[in-house]
Amino acid sequence: MREPTTNPRVMGIVNVTPDSFSDGGRFLDVGSAIAQGLRLHEEGADLVDVGGESTRPGAAAVDVAEELRRVIPVVEALVSEGVEVSVDTMKPEVMRAAIGAGAAMINDVNAFRAAGAIEAIASSKVDACVMHMKGTPETMQADPRYDDVVAEVSAYLVERARALEAAGVAPERIVIDPGFGFGKTLEHNVALFRALPAICSMGYPVLVGLSRKKSIGDITGRKVDERVAGSVAAALLAVQNGANLVRVHDVRETVDAIKVWRALGGDR
Numbered sequence: 001m002r003e004p005t006t007n008p009r010v011m012g013i014v015n016v017t018p019d020s021f022s023d024g025g026r027f028l029d030v031g032s033a034i035a036q037g038l039r040l041h042e043e044g045a046d047l048v049d050v051g052g053e054s055t056r057p058g059a060a061a062v063d064v065a066e067e068l069r070r071v072i073p074v075v076e077a078l079v080s081e082g083v084e085v086s087v088d089t090m091k092p093e094v095m096r097a098a099i100g101a102g103a104a105m106i107n108d109v110n111a112f113r114a115a116g117a118i119e120a121i122a123s124s125k126v127d128a129c130v131m132h133m134k135g136t137p138e139t140m141q142a143d144p145r146y147d148d149v150v151a152e153v154s155a156y157l158v159e160r161a162r163a164l165e166a167a168g169v170a171p172e173r174i175v176i177d178p179g180f181g182f183g184k185t186l187e188h189n190v191a192l193f194r195a196l197p198a199i200c201s202m203g204y205p206v207l208v209g210l211s212r213k214k215s216i217g218d219i220t221g222r223k224v225d226e227r228v229a230g231s232v233a234a235a236l237l238a239v240q241n242g243a244n245l246v247r248v249h250d251v252r253e254t255v256d257a258i259k260v261w262r263a264l265g266g267d268r
C-alpha cells in the first residue's frame with residue numbers, strides 16, 4: 001500500500017451563488033463570500049476554492065458574464081489578503097480572468113475538455129486539477145453505469161493529464177481527482193475510495209472531495225448539515241490512503257483531525 005502523504009493540504013469551499021432577492025433582482029452577496037473565504041483561511045485552509053456555478057447534481061449552467069461577476073471580485077479580494085485561491089470553473093474565459101486576478105489553481109470538474117480550456121491554463125503557471133465526471137452536472141446522476149469504475153476513471157484521468165502535459169503543462173502542476181459523486185452511485189464511490197492507494201500511485205497528486213456529499217448521507221443517514229463527522233472521517237481516511245489534498249466545507253474540524261492523526265503517528 002502507498003505510504004500516506006506526510007503533508008496533506010486542506011482546500012476550503014466558497015460558493016458564490018445568489019441567495020436572496022433585492023428589488024425584484026437576484027442579490028449577489030460577494031461580501032459574504034469574501035468573509036467566508038477569510039474565515040476558512042483563518043481556520044487553517046491551505047487554499048480556498050471559489051466557485052460561481054453550482055456543480056451539484058441537477059444544477060443548471062450559468063453564463064460566462066454572470067460567472068465572472070460572481071467569482072472575480074472574490075478572487076481579487078482574497079488574493080489581496082494573502083489567501084491562496086483555487087477557482088472552480090469549466091469556462092476558459094473565467095479561467096483566464098481568474099489567473100489574471102491571481103488564482104493559484106484552476107479546478108475544472110470538466111477536466112479541461114471545453115474548447116480553449118487547455119490553452120487557457122497552458123499559457124500560465126498555475127496548477128490544474130483534472131476531475132473525472134460522467135455526463136454533466138444536469139444529467140450525471142441519472143443511472144450512471146461502468147464496466148469497471150476504477151479502471152475507467154483511472155484511464156480517463158491519465159488521458160486528461162497527458163493532454164495537459166502535451167500542451168506544455170508540467171506534471172508537477174497537475175492534480176487528479178476521481179470526482180466522487182459526479183456520475184457515480186454509492187457503490188462506484190466506495191470502489192474508487194478503496195482504490196485510492198492505487199490512484200495515488202499514478203504519479204500525480206490526488207484531490208479527494210467527499211465533504212457533505214450524498215454518499216456520506218447514504219452511509220450515515222444524515223441530512224446535509226449533519227454530515228460533519230462523516231465528512232471528517234472520509235477526509236482523514238483519504239489522507240491515510242495517500243490523498244494530497246482534501247476539499248472540505250468544515251475546515252477547522254478537518255484541520256484538527258489531521259493534526260491529531262499526525263501527532264499520533266498517522267503519517268509514519
Ligand code: 9MG
Binds near residue numbers: 109131180207208
Ligand atoms: C467543485 N467540486 C465539487 N465537488 C468536487 C470534487 O469532489 N472535486 C473537485 N475537484 N471539485 C469539486
